[in-house]
Amino acid sequence: MRCGLALAICVALFNPPSFAQSPPTPLIAKEAIRSGSGFTSPALRAQQKDDDLNPGMLWVDQGREIFSRDCSGCHTKPEGLAARLPKLASDGSVVTLEHQINRCQSERVKQPAYATESQPLLGLAAFLAFASRGMSHAVAPDVTQSAAWQRAQSEFTRVQGKLDFNCRSCHDYLYGKRVRNQAISQGHGVGYPAYRVEWQTLGSLNRRLRACFFGMETKVPEASDPILADLELYLAWRAQGLPIEAPAVRR
């Protein structure tokens, strides 16, 4: 079922300042930065805080099993691996956690790469992100110089779709308010892969981003579209200092 639109309110609230030149620091100040968990309902927050009730842990368990079978020969410790991603490859493209898992899976474990959003891929990603809980995604000091960051910056600020929104409309200006009856967060990726009760399953940050494009009533990129990986890099830069809290529980 598609949701009906009730956007009049938020259009009224939305009064975008214009930028001649985009600032090289995230728009949300360090003191004001809050992860998505700060915006979910008390019930979901309780479910995330208690690993015994967090359905995402079922995926973590499975990822742990696969990791000890296929990966632990080279990676003695899972801690911190996920925090090094997303990163820039030498060709300027962005390597996300899921990309890296599949790269090791095909080149080093020498098995076929896992399908997008498949159970084992989500399991490994959730397990590794879980093992990096409390750490922050590493962000290269000169990341804003990269072509990937610049591509993402213009995508993040590009007004698009039937609603004339950009990512900022919701996540930099409307956080704390409600749009279509959903509490809007600052749009950070530190909780992913996350268990969303509306998906009724665990899903990647890539999937969450596609849902946002859908919400903007614009063309939804394919999961493999590099712009989504670029955005993941941009989000990590934007969320600097926020600890990884995957697998989060989201509406």
Place this chain on the structure above:
Amino acid sequence: MSEPIPGRNARLLVPPLVRTGEEFQVRLLIQHPMETGFRRDVDGNILEVNLLESLSLDFEGQPVFNALTMNALTANPFLTFVVAVKQSGKFNARWRDMKGNVGSISASVRVVAA
């Protein structure tokens, strides 16, 4: 490895050590889509109904609970109960869904004198 068999992954959590007669929580979490038959996939096809149709938990053969109907349990459901036992032993949970997939999990608790 392909897509998961519904109900194959689960967690059954009990404290490893309790005192005789002490009350403690048993938590059961099962990975199952609890498909209602009313949802559609991305291509608009109805997802076939597949709910858990039996689920029980016992401690050394003594019942904790037995579910008769689970129509509205969420996807990947959890159930939490408060129990007390007098001797060390094992909790066993078993379930079956409408498609005949079965699952089970057990967890041991050690009881020391109060």
Place this chain on the structure above:
Amino acid sequence: MKALAVLPWWLPAVDAFAQPTPQKPLDERLRAAKVERGGLSLDIPTLAETGTSVPVVLFVDPAKLAGRTVARLGIIAPQNPRPVALELELGSVLAQPRLTTAIRLGATQAVIGVAQLSDGTLWQHAIEVLLTGSACFDGT
């Protein structure tokens, strides 16, 4: 309580709350069942953001049991496509007649918790839950 054997055990409690049920009209035999309030508590948010997962706690006040035990716990959601949300038989290992879980709700409605005691008495507690949003397809 023998007369009740062929009918759902929770039905009188739902009828006492005057909810339309798929089983209406009710059989006279049901009127014999004792339905009370006060011993059972249904703890559920009165505002639910999404119907796909609504947390619930059902618990019985042990002081009101007076030697009886709780045989069954149920949750009825009359406006769900399948109104019997959950039905459990309780066993002897339980230290407290208490259940914590999460359910799906298809619409705004009065959700009814029901407990059946060992002597056949039914306790019920209903809470009106307002669904503020419905699950929506997000293109993924």
